[in-house]
Amino acid sequence: MSSLRSCGVCLKDAISQLPSPSGANNYKRTGRWQSPQAAIIPNLHLPMRSLELKNRTSTEDIKSLRLITAIKTPYLPDGRFDLEAYDALMHMQIVNGAEGIIVGGTTGEGHLMSWDEHIMLIGHTVNCFGGSIKVIGNTGSNSTREAIHATEQGFAVGMHAALHINPYYGKTSLEGLVSHFEAVLSMGPTIIYNVPSRTGQDIPPQVIHKVAESSNMAGVKECVGNGRIREYTDNGIVVWSGNDDQCHYDRWGYGATGVISVASNLVPGLMRKLMFAGKNTSLNSKLMPLIEWLFCEPNPIGLNTALAQLGVVRPVFQLPYVPLPLTRREEFVNIVKEIGRENFVGERDVQVIDDDDFILVSRY
Known part of the structure; x- marks a missing residue:
């Protein structure tokens, strides 16, 4: 009973230290009622700390990567991840010289995953391949709360860096963009991804210059074009081209460090040569x-179709994605022959898959 009384005293003392509602006091002083001010909650996030150095990576290590592949996520007919095919794709990237991998990006259909699936795939990739390639988890979200939580989990399972997009659909102000990115930058090396065609909002240079003051800012995946890339490189900001069709000139003419590539899923060796x-x-x-051909329809439709035709993934599509039409699939066979089958991933002959052989998954 005495301990309960002492706790009651502690609680009473704590309550007495809370600020009184300002409205009551202001009413007495001015004779007019004023609405109470909302409580301001301080940012209590603490950067993660670990004595385990197995997968800890410096921002400078991320800045040096020249070929980063936005990896495809393959599926089983029941909609689950096909981890056997995924591991084979990862192995092909490593042996052909990719230095980094984006897990669960747009190409990897992270937007179709639950966060549990997302973090599981990041953890699986780190566990199996983290010693051979840098694992960059796409933990961005249009919700700052979700982005913080996912990034904490991603670094907890060992990813080397995070990829963050600006809030989409529910767009915010420029000050909001800065605050959003600053909320996640404290956790570890971070790449910011600017793709206005998908988000509906450009991340302008003044935002990037502001958040680049963080020591964890590794650089920008930029899809706007050469002029924007030149502006950043002239100011010492690391940039990766987000456009495969421009990456060669971005790299050798505009100062880009490298590319975050879709095409390297198919021809990693040739893309490495292009960057190195x-x-x-x-x-x-x-x-x-x-x-x-890859981008004749929104990514990853072309890539998913191509990998199925090469026989390295099952012809399974998660809706709303559907395979390219027959005429496009026939075009791909000719493109492979022109470039040389030996330059593409996998060992089977490229084939034209019939419409009926594709599996479209809507729920599981």
């Missing part, structure tokens, strides 16, 4: 028909 071996307009021109 100096200016090569001949190779770039050779790859243009493939890149144009």
